[in-house]
Amino acid sequence: MSEHPSEHVDSYVDGDLDGTARKRLHAHLVECARCRRDVDDLRALREQTARLPVQMRPARDLWTGVLSRLEPRERRAATRPAWRGPLLVAAVLLLALVGIFDRHGVRLVEGTNVNPAQNADVILATFDPAEREVSAAAADLVSELHRRRGTPAAQAASALVRNLSAVNSAIDVLREALQANPGDVAIVRRLRKEYQHKTSLI
Amino acid sequence: MGPLLNIEEALLVRRAARGDLAAFERLYRTHIGRVYAICVRLVADPVRAEELAQDAFVRAWERLGTFQGHARFYSWLYRLTVNVVVESQRSQGRLRLHEVSAEGEDGSSDGVPDHMRGDSETHQHDPGTRLDLERAIASLPNGARAVFVLHDIEGYEHHEIAEMTGTTVGTSKGQLHRARRLLRGRLER
Ligand SMILES: [Zn+2]
Numbered sequence: 172m173s174e175h176p177s178e179h180v181d182s183y184v185d186g187d188l189d190g191t192a193r194k195r196l197h198a199h200l201v202e203c204a205r206c207r208r209d210v211d212d213l214r215a216l217r218e219q220t221a222r223l224p225v226q227m228r229p230a231r232d233l234w235t236g237v238l239s240r241l242e243p244r245e246r247r248a249a250t251r252p253a254w255r256g257p258l259l260v261a262a263v264l265l266l267a268l269v270g271i272f273d274r275h276g277v278r279l280v281e282g283t284n285v286n287p288a289q290n291a292d293v294i295l296a297t298f299d300p301a302e303r304e305v306s307a308a309a310a311d312l313v314s315e316l317h318r319r320r321g322t323p324a325a326q327a328a329s330a331l332v333r334n335l336s337a338v339n340s341a342i343d344v345l346r347e348a349l350q351a352n353p354g355d356v357a358i359v360r361r362l363r364k365e366y367q368h369k370t371s372l373i
Numbered sequence: 374m375g376p377l378l379n380i381e382e383a384l385l386v387r388r389a390a391r392g393d394l395a396a397f398e399r400l401y402r403t404h405i406g407r408v409y410a411i412c413v414r415l416v417a418d419p420v421r422a423e424e425l426a427q428d429a430f431v432r433a434w435e436r437l438g439t440f441q442g443h444a445r446f447y448s449w450l451y452r453l454t455v456n457v458v459v460e461s462q463r464s465q466g467r468l469r470l471h472e473v474s475a476e477g478e479d480g481s482s483d484g485v486p487d488h489m490r491g492d493s494e495t496h497q498h499d500p501g502t503r504l505d506l507e508r509a510i511a512s513l514p515n516g517a518r519a520v521f522v523l524h525d526i527e528g529y530e531h532h533e534i535a536e537m538t539g540t541t542v543g544t545s546k547g548q549l550h551r552a553r554r555l556l557r558g559r560l561e562r
Contacts, residue, residue, distance in 0.1 A: 177550065177554075178546060178547070178550050181546065181549060181550045181553065182546070187531075212557055213553060216553055216556060216557060216560075217525065219506055220506065220525045220526060222503065223503060223506065223507070223526060224410070224503075225406075225407055225410060225526070226406030226407050226409075226410055227406060227409050227410040227413055228406060228409070229405070229409045229413075229419070229422070229423050229426065230419060230423070231423070233405065233409075233423055233426055233427050233430075234398060234401055234402070234405075236427050237401060237427050237430045237431060237434075238394070238398075240427070240431045241394065241397070241431065241434050242434075242435070243392060244391065244392030245392070336395070337395065337398075337399070340395045340396070340399070341399065344381055344384050344385060344388070344396070344399075345381060347384050348378065348380045348381050348384055351380060351384075352380055355380075357378055358378060358380070358381070361378060361381065
């Protein structure tokens with residue numbers, strides 16, 4: 172080992188130094204204040220680095236540029252799995268219900284205590300009008316968009332329709348996820364959030 | 374948009390692999406921040422970083438079919454991003470990891486991204502801020518910066534860095550050592 176084994180100090184701080192080499196470095200650290208300071212400084216730098224954000228926002232939206240360069244894939248019939256199984260249907264309706272209750276300021280304790288089978292009628296009855304409301308509002312928007320094509324109002328509406336279709340796509344994926352993993356509370360929470368998002372858009 | 378659940382991401386990947394652009398856009402929106410951060414820190418040039426981040430997503434779209442479900446999508450995507458950047462840096466002669474002395478210790482053009490430079494006044498006399506560290510990283514010579522970003526920020530191990538950048542473990546360790554000493558010097562100034 173050289174006079175000040177500073178490259179070993181890096182490995183040591185990174186936890187990459189194995190048995191013998193680590194023992195030798197320990198022995199050196201006992202003797203050498205300079206290398207001990209080196210260890211402290213490196214640890215401080217590592218801590219500072221660990222606090223850097225792992226995400227950064229680009230100055231402009233890059234998606235349009237990406238989209239324009241994507242080669243379409245050969246179209247296959249979209250395989251939309253059928254939505255079946257009474258338990259799952261109940262679960263999804265429950266989620267929607269939670270969102271809608273929130274919207275109307277009514278509290279519903281997390282779905283686990285609710286018996287979906289018992290309350291299916293109630294759930295359906297509450298859920299239907301709200302879904303209809305959202306769908307009708309979306310349909311209105313689309314026709315409004317056609318009527319006022321090119322105006323700022325239409326641009327705003329078009330952004331809203333895009334957002335809505337993004338939420339619907341997210342909900343669609345989550346439904347498929349729930350179908351694959353019934354009873355997964357995390358999926359249920361995400362679905363609930365997306366439904367809340369959907370109603371808040373309208 | 375919150376973080377995706379594993380299964381949600383897996384389904385989005387499957388849909389995108391079949392040609393679903395909406396699914397791919399959600400993957401893009403979920404990961405652009407990290408992909409861009411990798412690019413901008415590796416090249417220290419926001420405009421090139423934007424191009425490289427786009428290149429990475431275009432390549433991801435092209436190669437989604439080769440993505441195997443046993444890895445997490447994000448780790449596949451981030452590694453692909455590093456490869457895109459490394460290839461580009463190499464083709465422009467900007468990444469010579471083994472020639473430590475060939476790159477000026479000063480990193481000549483200071484390489485500080487403008488978006489970090491913006492409010493430098495407020496941070497100039499405040500050592501230890503995140504901005505000082507970002508600036509110091511950006512000012513490192515390309516090779517040392519690449520290894521520092523990959524090891525200390527992105528968490529890759531030396532053997533992975535050696536593989537991704539076509540160098541040896543020894544060179545990777547040497548560059549990391551050099552990067553950290555340069556950073557310490559620059560932060561103490
Ligand atoms: Zn020493």
